[in-house]
Amino acid sequence: MKKEMTLAAEICARLSERIISGELAAGSPLRQDHIAAEFKASHVPVREAFRELEARGLAQRLPRRGTRVAEAPHAALREVAEMRAVLEPLALRHAAPQITGSVLQRAAEANQAAENAEDIYTWEEANRRFHRTLLEPCGMERLLRSIDDLHLASARYLFAGKSREWQSPNDRDHRAILAALRAGDSATACSVLARHVQWTPPRLRLQAGGFRP
Amino acid sequence: MKKEMTLAAEICARLSERIISGELAAGSPLRQDHIAAEFKASHVPVREAFRELEARGLAQRLPRRGTRVAEAPHAALREVAEMRAVLEPLALRHAAPQITGSVLQRAAEANQAAENAEDIYTWEEANRRFHRTLLEPCGMERLLRSIDDLHLASARYLFAGKSREWQSPNDRDHRAILAALRAGDSATACSVLARHVQWTPPRLRLQAGGFRP
DNA sequence: GCCTTCAGAATTATCTATAATCTGACACCA
DNA sequence: TGGTGTCAGATTATAGATAATTCTGAAGGC
Numbered sequence: 435m436k437k438e439m440t441l442a443a444e445i446c447a448r449l450s451e452r453i454i455s456g457e458l459a460a461g462s463p464l465r466q467d468h469i470a471a472e473f474k475a476s477h478v479p480v481r482e483a484f485r486e487l488e489a490r491g492l493a494q495r496l497p498r499r500g501t502r503v504a505e506a507p508h509a510a511l512r513e514v515a516e517m518r519a520v521l522e523p524l525a526l527r528h529a530a531p532q533i534t535g536s537v538l539q540r541a542a543e544a545n546q547a548a549e550n551a552e553d554i555y556t557w558e559e560a561n562r563r564f565h566r567t568l569l570e571p572c573g574m575e576r577l578l579r580s581i582d583d584l585h586l587a588s589a590r591y592l593f594a595g596k597s598r599e600w601q602s603p604n605d606r607d608h609r610a611i612l613a614a615l616r617a618g619d620s621a622t623a624c625s626v627l628a629r630h631v632q633w634t635p636p637r638l639r640l641q642a643g644g645f646r647p
Numbered sequence: 648m649k650k651e652m653t654l655a656a657e658i659c660a661r662l663s664e665r666i667i668s669g670e671l672a673a674g675s676p677l678r679q680d681h682i683a684a685e686f687k688a689s690h691v692p693v694r695e696a697f698r699e700l701e702a703r704g705l706a707q708r709l710p711r712r713g714t715r716v717a718e719a720p721h722a723a724l725r726e727v728a729e730m731r732a733v734l735e736p737l738a739l740r741h742a743a744p745q746i747t748g749s750v751l752q753r754a755a756e757a758n759q760a761a762e763n764a765e766d767i768y769t770w771e772e773a774n775r776r777f778h779r780t781l782l783e784p785c786g787m788e789r790l791l792r793s794i795d796d797l798h799l800a801s802a803r804y805l806f807a808g809k810s811r812e813w814q815s816p817n818d819r820d821h822r823a824i825l826a827a828l829r830a831g832d833s834a835t836a837c838s839v840l841a842r843h844v845q846w847t848p849p850r851l852r853l854q855a856g857g858f859r860p
Numbered sequence: 861g862c863c864t865t866c867a868g869a870a871t872t873a874t875c876t877a878t879a880a881t882c883t884g885a886c887a888c889c890a
Numbered sequence: 891t892g893g894t895g896t897c898a899g900a901t902t903a904t905a906g907a908t909a910a911t912t913c914t915g916a917a918g919g920c
Contacts, residue, residue, distance in 0.1 A: 440710050440873065467901070476875045478691060481903080482698060489702035491789060497653050498881055498902060513787040520733035574726040576704060576800075580793060587789075653903065680871070689905045694873085711872060711911055 442482035445473055449483060453492045453503050454589050455555075464493060464501045490583050492590075506590050514587045518631045521584070523624040525569040525577050530620035532571035538616060541567040545608045558589050564608055568615070655695035658686055662696060666705045666716050667802050668768075677706060677714045703796050705803075719803050727800045731844045734797070736837040738782040738790050743833035745784035751825060754780040758821045771802050777821055781828070 439447070449469070452458040464484060470477040484501045487493035495501045544564035551557035562585050569578060607630040614623035652660070662682070665671040677697060683690040697714045700706035708714045757777035764770035775798050782791060820843040827836035 442873080443710065465901085476873095477902085478874060478876095478904095481695065482873090485695060485698040485702070489698070497656065500882095500902070510787070510789065513789055516737055517734070517790055517793070520737055521730070524729055524733055574723070576723065576726055577730055580730070655903080678871085689903095690872085691874095691904060691906095695903090712913095713872070 440479070441473075441475055442479035442486070445469065445475065445480055446483035446486040448473075449487060450490070450492060450586070453487070454586060454593065456590070456593050458503045460503050460506045460590075460594075462503050464503060466501070491587055506587070506594065510587075511591050514584055514591070515631060518581065518584050518588070519628050521577060521581055522565065522569065522631055523628045525572045525574065525581060526624050526627055527620060528572035528574060529569050530571075530615060530623065532573070533568065533615055534571075537567060537571060538612060542612055545612065548608070554593065558592055562589070568611070653692070654686075654688055655692035655699070658682065658688065658693055659696035659699040661686075662700060663703070663705060663799070666700070667799060667806065669803070669806050671716045673716050673719045675716050677716060679714070704800055719800070719807065723800075724804050727797055727804070728844060731794065731797050731801070732841050734790060734794050735778065735782065735844055736841045738785045738787065738794060739837050739840055740833060741785035741787060742782050743828060743836065745786070746781065746828055747784075750780060750784060751828060755825055758825065761821070767806065771805055775802070781824070 449458070449464070458464070464487075466477045466480045466484065469483075470480045473480070484493055484495055488495050488501070488504075492504050493501050494504045541564055544560050544567055547560035548557050548564060551560055565585065566578075566582070569581060572578070607626055610626045611623045611630070614620070614626060662671070662677070671677070677700075679690045679693045679697065682696075683693045686693070697706055697708055701708050701714070701717075705717050706714050707717045754777050757773050757780055760773035761770050761777060764773055778798065779791075779795070782794060785791070820839055823839045824836045824843070827833070827839060
């Protein structure tokens with residue numbers, strides 16, 4: 435049995451999905467013994483999975499006292515948005531000189547998928563793919579990792595707020611970003627991107643809960 | 648024996664120091680079995696320590712193939728500097744309204760310690776303390792954690808380049824930041840901070856290796 | 861000389877057992 | 891009644907054993 439993923443990685447991936455989707459609620463305890471039993475594994479790779487979840491901001495470990503799903507307070511929504519608003523344009527600025535036609539093509543396909551999405555999970559995955567595709571050519575691994583983790587956090591907020599509010603966003607910013615990049619205007623692409631993910635006061639954007647993923 | 652730190656945390660802290668100081672060179676293998684023997688421990692908490700080191704950007708784990716000290720390529724120096732240049736002002740902007748006289752006092756003391764430092768390690772710790780003290784009141788934990796990790800990376804670069812080049816920096820930016828904050832001018836404080844940690848081309852700043860910690 | 865295969869050694873990942881710490885119930889005392 | 895101490899059971903952390911995977915060098919074939 436030659437698996438690509440270690441058991442710890444597999445458990446981490448499964449728990450990640452449940453946390454992000456909201457199935458595992460913020461603050462709820464993650465019992466290493468119970469999860470080990472569920473996965474028919476020893477508790478040691480479960481602990482390793484918890485370490486990884488914590489590193490991605492999805493869990494909070496309290497040494498000797500257990501691990502919990504990370505809280506996702508409303509106040510931190512702004513924190514996530516503002517970090518993205520400074521980090522994503524930074525990545526795009528470095529990525530832009532390396533963006534090929536192929537990258538733009540893949541980004542456009544991701545955006546098309548987002549526009550066609552009929553449920554919020556499909557939309558979020560396509561949206562995340564759009565962003566990642568454009569930023570990846572920057573080649574700055576630490577920065578990309580930070581952005582990835584912020585996207586996970588964003589997804590949690592998105593899914594947590596989906597009830598009653600979600601409509602397929604009719605969002606032109608992605609197209610504007612692509613158009614600017616095709617025109618070689620990375621400054622405009624960066625500023626549209628920054629505005630696109632920027633925190634805005636809730637009063638003005640009730641349906642999106644204060645930011646745009 | 649009631650210890651505050653778990654063994655994994657202790658091992659992580661010790662290895663951290665060695666990585667940051669340069670004693671453990673970039674790319675060098677971290678052997679779980681050897682380290683376990685050195686600490687007279689099982690390899691399991693060593694693995695947990697490796698997970699934590701990786702989360703902080705100090706190690707790179709290759710599943711089933713071992714763990715290495717994270718590379719610190721010169722190219723990534725710029726990445727670290729630029730991330731700091733956008734994240735630290737963001738944190739300071741949110742911290743400024745919460746900064747008390749006590750915070751400013753502690754920051755001034757840290758700066759004094761930095762100015763009086765006679766070796767680079769003392770200076771680095773005081774410098775880091777200065778930054779952290781000012782930014783902590785923002786209360787944004789994810790952001791502060793990111794900045795902390797960037798400071799660890801900065802320290803690695805600083806110590807790696809210390810030979811022959813290090814002089815006690817005669818740096819007025821810290822004082823300018825404090826003065827602006829005392830005057831309630833957070834915009835100036837933020838822009839000085841951004842400039843202070845900003846990436847500059849190596850040609851113009853040979854002695855500091857391209858950025859200012 | 862180069863490439864492929866394979867066995868054995870080395871190393872990492874997980875398991876099971878044990879040690880350490882935490883939690884909550886209960887008893888006792890002022 | 892409220893506060894404190896004790897202790898059993900629950901839970902987490904680590905040790906040592908075992909299983910799984912990778913690495914390395916030797917042998918054989920072309």
